[in-house]
Amino acid sequence: MVLRRADAMHDRLRKMLTKDKIGDAGFVSALKRDVGRVLKDYFDLSAEPEVTVAAGEDGGYAVTVTARAGDVRRFRTTENLSRPEM
Amino acid sequence: MRKIVVTSGKGGVGKTTVTATLGRHLADMGYRTVLVDADVGLNNLDVVTGVESRVVYDIGDVLAGRCTVWQALVQDHESAARVLPSTNGGEEISAQAFRALVDAIPDADFVLIDCPAGIEKGFHRAVSAATEAIVVTTPSASAIRDADKVVSLLSAYRLEDVSVVVNRVRPDMVSRGEMMSVEDVCGLLRTPAVGAIPEDDCITLYQQLGRVPDFALSERAYERLASNVARREKKVAELRKVKKRRRWF
Numbered sequence: 132m133v134l135r136r137a138d139a140m141h142d143r144l145r146k147m148l149t150k151d152k153i154g155d156a157g158f159v160s161a162l163k164r165d166v167g168r169v170l171k172d173y174f175d176l177s178a179e180p181e182v183t184v185a186a187g188e189d190g191g192y193a194v195t196v197t198a199r200a201g202d203v204r205r206f207r208t209t210e211n212l213s214r215p216e217m
Numbered sequence: 218m219r220k221i222v223v224t225s226g227k228g229g230v231g232k233t234t235v236t237a238t239l240g241r242h243l244a245d246m247g248y249r250t251v252l253v254d255a256d257v258g259l260n261n262l263d264v265v266t267g268v269e270s271r272v273v274y275d276i277g278d279v280l281a282g283r284c285t286v287w288q289a290l291v292q293d294h295e296s297a298a299r300v301l302p303s304t305n306g307g308e309e310i311s312a313q314a315f316r317a318l319v320d321a322i323p324d325a326d327f328v329l330i331d332c333p334a335g336i337e338k339g340f341h342r343a344v345s346a347a348t349e350a351i352v353v354t355t356p357s358a359s360a361i362r363d364a365d366k367v368v369s370l371l372s373a374y375r376l377e378d379v380s381v382v383v384n385r386v387r388p389d390m391v392s393r394g395e396m397m398s399v400e401d402v403c404g405l406l407r408t409p410a411v412g413a414i415p416e417d418d419c420i421t422l423y424q425q426l427g428r429v430p431d432f433a434l435s436e437r438a439y440e441r442l443a444s445n446v447a448r449r450e451k452k453v454a455e456l457r458k459v460k461k462r463r464r465w466f
Contacts, residue, residue, distance in 0.1 A: 136394050136395065137391070137394045137395060137396055137397045137398070137401065138394070140358065140397055141397055141401050141405070143358070144358055144361055144362070144397075144405055145405060147358070147362060148361075148362065148365050148405060151362065151365065151366070152369075155369070
């Protein structure tokens with residue numbers, strides 16, 4: 132049996148606890164809420180955005196945000212300018 | 218009255234031992250202390266405190282109206298603490314009923330609630346009756362992982378205080394870097410420590426007899442834990458084995 136050093140165990144646990152939290156429904160809903168708030172500053176959203184977090188094989192995470200907007204919001208500083216062409 | 222639930226998530230980390238020993242030390246300090254066993258079915262606070270042969274009524278009898286809370290309390294033979302035993306099972310006990318029962322405990326400065334293992338109904342029943350929480354863990358990965366989930370769940374209850382007791386610490390292994398320190402464990406849980414208890418064979422030996430001797434290695438740690446709880450402090454000394462200096466002359 133290999134004796135694990137305390138610092139290796141600490142790193143292992145830190146990753147484990149982080150991964151557990153990302154899988155928690157509260158984490159995703161909080162992320163979705165914050166992302167939606169930022170997007171609404173720029174767009175008139177048709178619906179709430181969809182956010183998915185997927186763990187990758189390399190230990191990283193793939194975060195995908197999907198949202199639909201009806202229009203670009205007009206900023207006060209640019210309200211006299213013509214709308215941008217998308 | 219301060220109502221403190223002692224929980225952990227993972228079973229076998231020492232919740233009941235911490236509840237019993239902390240309770241005894243608080244009672245020795247002069248506080249009126251009641252230990253409540255919230256584990257319905259797998260109750261053993263009466264066994265750990267050595268009062269199992271003197272149990273006449275339990276919380277099931279109180280809730281059924283067969284006795285008062287006062288009549289169900291059993292005097293601990295090691296201290297002035299009193300034990301409110303749990304029932305062996307049978308009827309479901311709601312969180313509201315358990316909370317009312319705890320609130321009805323007369324003349325108590327501290328009520329320590331021994332929470333069942335897990336995070337199901339029993340956990341929520343026990344936590345709902347408390348205003349503070351102590352999460353017991355050991356430096357092992359599985360215990361810390363479960364404690365982390367418990368800490369997350371406790372955040373929804375808006376308790377006055379949530380703190381950690383790290384149990385079964387091996388100072389020799391911490392010094393050699395083979396076991397995480399109390400500071401490391403609390404850093405991972407993002408919760409302050411209120412106590413650190415060293416691994417102690419006396420606990421295992423004497424628990425079978427329902428008592429913890431005052432010559433146990435962990436005695437000082439429990440005294441410090443009781444002092445911290447009573448004074449609402451978090452003074453925890455890091456448990457490290459001090460290397461003896463070798464004399465060459």
